[in-house]
Amino acid sequence: MSDHIVKSYDRDLETLGRRIAEMGGIAEKMLAEAMDALAAFDVTLAQRVVVADARLDALQRDIEESAILTIARRQPLAIDLRECIAAIRISGDLERVGDLAKNIAKRTVKIAGEARLPRAIIGLKSMHDVAALQLKDALDAYAQRDVERARSVWINDAELDALEDSVFRDLLTFMMEDPRNISFCTHLLFCSKNLERIGDHTTNIAETVIYLVTGEPMPTDRPKTRSPDGGGAIPPAAPL
Amino acid sequence: MSDHIVKSYDRDLETLGRRIAEMGGIAEKMLAEAMDALAAFDVTLAQRVVVADARLDALQRDIEESAILTIARRQPLAIDLRECIAAIRISGDLERVGDLAKNIAKRTVKIAGEARLPRAIIGLKSMHDVAALQLKDALDAYAQRDVERARSVWINDAELDALEDSVFRDLLTFMMEDPRNISFCTHLLFCSKNLERIGDHTTNIAETVIYLVTGEPMPTDRPKTRSPDGGGAIPPAAPL
Numbered sequence: 001m002s003d004h005i006v007k008s009y010d011r012d013l014e015t016l017g018r019r020i021a022e023m024g025g026i027a028e029k030m031l032a033e034a035m036d037a038l039a040a041f042d043v044t045l046a047q048r049v050v051v052a053d054a055r056l057d058a059l060q061r062d063i064e065e066s067a068i069l070t071i072a073r074r075q076p077l078a079i080d081l082r083e084c085i086a087a088i089r090i091s092g093d094l095e096r097v098g099d100l101a102k103n104i105a106k107r108t109v110k111i112a113g114e115a116r117l118p119r120a121i122i123g124l125k126s127m128h129d130v131a132a133l134q135l136k137d138a139l140d141a142y143a144q145r146d147v148e149r150a151r152s153v154w155i156n157d158a159e160l161d162a163l164e165d166s167v168f169r170d171l172l173t174f175m176m177e178d179p180r181n182i183s184f185c186t187h188l189l190f191c192s193k194n195l196e197r198i199g200d201h202t203t204n205i206a207e208t209v210i211y212l213v214t215g216e217p218m219p220t221d222r223p224k225t226r227s228p229d230g231g232g233a234i235p236p237a238a239p240l
Numbered sequence: 241m242s243d244h245i246v247k248s249y250d251r252d253l254e255t256l257g258r259r260i261a262e263m264g265g266i267a268e269k270m271l272a273e274a275m276d277a278l279a280a281f282d283v284t285l286a287q288r289v290v291v292a293d294a295r296l297d298a299l300q301r302d303i304e305e306s307a308i309l310t311i312a313r314r315q316p317l318a319i320d321l322r323e324c325i326a327a328i329r330i331s332g333d334l335e336r337v338g339d340l341a342k343n344i345a346k347r348t349v350k351i352a353g354e355a356r357l358p359r360a361i362i363g364l365k366s367m368h369d370v371a372a373l374q375l376k377d378a379l380d381a382y383a384q385r386d387v388e389r390a391r392s393v394w395i396n397d398a399e400l401d402a403l404e405d406s407v408f409r410d411l412l413t414f415m416m417e418d419p420r421n422i423s424f425c426t427h428l429l430f431c432s433k434n435l436e437r438i439g440d441h442t443t444n445i446a447e448t449v450i451y452l453v454t455g456e457p458m459p460t461d462r463p464k465t466r467s468p469d470g471g472g473a474i475p476p477a478a479p480l
Contacts, residue, residue: 068325071311085308092332172426176419183412186429193430 012070013080016063016087017143023059023094024139026052030101031135031198035128037105038191039121041112049105056098063091078215086212090142093201093208097135100194100201107187114184120174123167124188127195130160131202138205147213153206160199167192252310253320256303256327257383263299263334264379266292270341271375271438275368277345278431279361281352289345296338303331318455326452330382333441333448337375340434340441347427354424360414363407364428367435370400371442378445387453393446400439407432 030049037046067084070076076084134153141149171185171192211217270289277286307324310316316324374393381389411425411432451457 068311068321071308072315072317072321075312075315077312081308081312172423175415175422175426179416179419182415182422186412186415186426189426189429190433 009070009074009076009080012066012074013083016067016070016083019059019063019066020087020090020094021139021143023056023063023091023098024135024142026056026059027094027097027101028132028135028139030056030098030105031128031132034101034104034108035125035132038108039125041108041115043109043112046105046108046112050102050109053098053102056095060091060095064088079212082212082215086142086208089208090205093204096201097198100198103194104191107191111184111187116184117174117181120171120181120185120188123163123170124192124195127160127163127167127192130156130163131195131198134160134199134202135205138202138209141206141209142212145209145213147210150206150209150213154203154210157199157203160196164192164196249310249314249316249320252306252314253323256307256310256323259299259303259306260327260330260334261379261383263296263303263331263338264375264382266296266299267334267337267341268372268375268379270296270338270345271368271372274341274344274348275365275372278348279365281348281355283349283352286345286348286352290342290349293338293342296335300331300335304328319452322452322455326382326448329448330445333444336441337438340438343434344431347431351424351427356424357414357421360411360421360425360428363403363410364432364435367400367403367407367432370396370403371435371438374400374439374442375445378442378449381446381449382452385449385453387450390446390449390453394443394450397439397443400436404432404436 030052033045033052034049036042037049067087071081071084074080134156137149138153140146141153168189171189174181175185207217270292273285273292274289276282277289307327311321311324314320374396377389378393380386381393408429411429414421415425447457
């Protein structure tokens with residue numbers, strides 16, 4: 001391959017990496033703002049989160065398109081092929097993280113008028129804090145090709161599941177204590193499920209990083225084998 | 241390109257199509273059995289659905305791997321490239337349909353012991369009937385490259401959303417009527433959300449069929465612009 005082609009190929013991969021980093025930044029911000037909006041019942045902030053999602057969708061389409069065209073044009077092998085596949089997978093997971101954050105924001109708009117039970121939000125904030133830290137670690141692991149960090153993300157997902165378990169029980173208790181809590185708490189139940197699923201997509205990203213660096217898929221058994229309400233983990237990345 | 245290569249390439253695409261059809265059949269069966277298990281609180285059947293999911297995951301990995309290798313080896317253009325991309329996308333959506341059916345089955349195992357409120361299941365059955373028909377139509381549209389059929393699936397998704405709206409209100413009413421219904425109905429709320437999301441993935445498949453045949457993405461505005469509980473639609477297929 002000529003130097004010219006090699007350089008333009010490196011540029012393709014660099015561009016993919018930069019766009020993933022941009023998506024990661026947007027997804028992190030959406031998650032943080034969605035939680036802030038929920039905690040303060042801030043409808044204006046929630047609406048800003050909903051609007052931000054369009055940029056994430058557009059970036060995902062760009063990344064998927066560029067990665068597939070790179071595969072078709074350059075016929076990459078081994079690590080280079082994995083770079084393209086990883087970009088497609090990670091952009092898909094980040095797009096879903098944004099979607100789930102948007103979903104929390106939409107619920108905030110819906111329930112802001114019937115705000116009650118501030119203590120019900122506390123458990124969700126704990127879930128958010130873990131989810132946000134995990135997402136940051138997964139994105140750093142990708143940026144630095146750091147397998148050990150990716151592995152720790154993979155292992156720590158169990159903590160988020162345990163928190164969801166506890167939030168689920170608390171919300172059910174609030175509903176049983178007072179029927180006026182039912183509608184409000186139902187929305188919070190879905191928010192907690194969304195946070196748990198953000199954790200699943202973050203774990204997917206960690207698995208993709210491990211696959212990218214090592215070429216090996218993770219074992220199919222995740223640390224999490226159950227979810228408090230019967231929700232299943234998103235299956236791990238394919239062993240390509 | 242020599243005849244030999246062209247034939248082996250056609251074989252690649254044929255194999256992809258056959259595996260998608262197999263995945264479609266498994267996903268349809270899982271959905272039907274998950275609903276039967278829930279309606280009859282049949283734990284044995286529910287456990288069978290949970291086990292069936294592994295085959296779907298394996299098929300998705302196979303399809304993704306084959307499609308990407310085909311892109312890298314054959315450098316297909318236009319319709320042939322779209323065939324590969326469509327296979328990756330549709331297998332991803334079918335894998336998620338299976339996952340959501342498995343999730344319903346897992347909840348069935350969990351709530352079978354506290355079975356109550358048969359009338360609460362009726363709305364879910366209506367949702368299932370629409371979702372199953374939509375999935376069948378989307379798979380037929382793919383098998384026959386039938387754009388009109390795909391378009392009707394895309395439009396009819398609004399019906400499933402309206403049904404979820406009604407199920408959501410009914411379940412909330414049951415919970416308010418009697419606190420002993422709360423835990424049970426909470427699980428049904430998640431089941432109804434799963435059925436609605438199966439509809440979203442089915443709509444994705446329809447969009448992919450339209451893109452496959454016409455090369456054009458669908459407009460980003462779906463017929464559904466809202467969800468009764470703030471849930472957002474999964475974004476449409478990327479315009480590759």
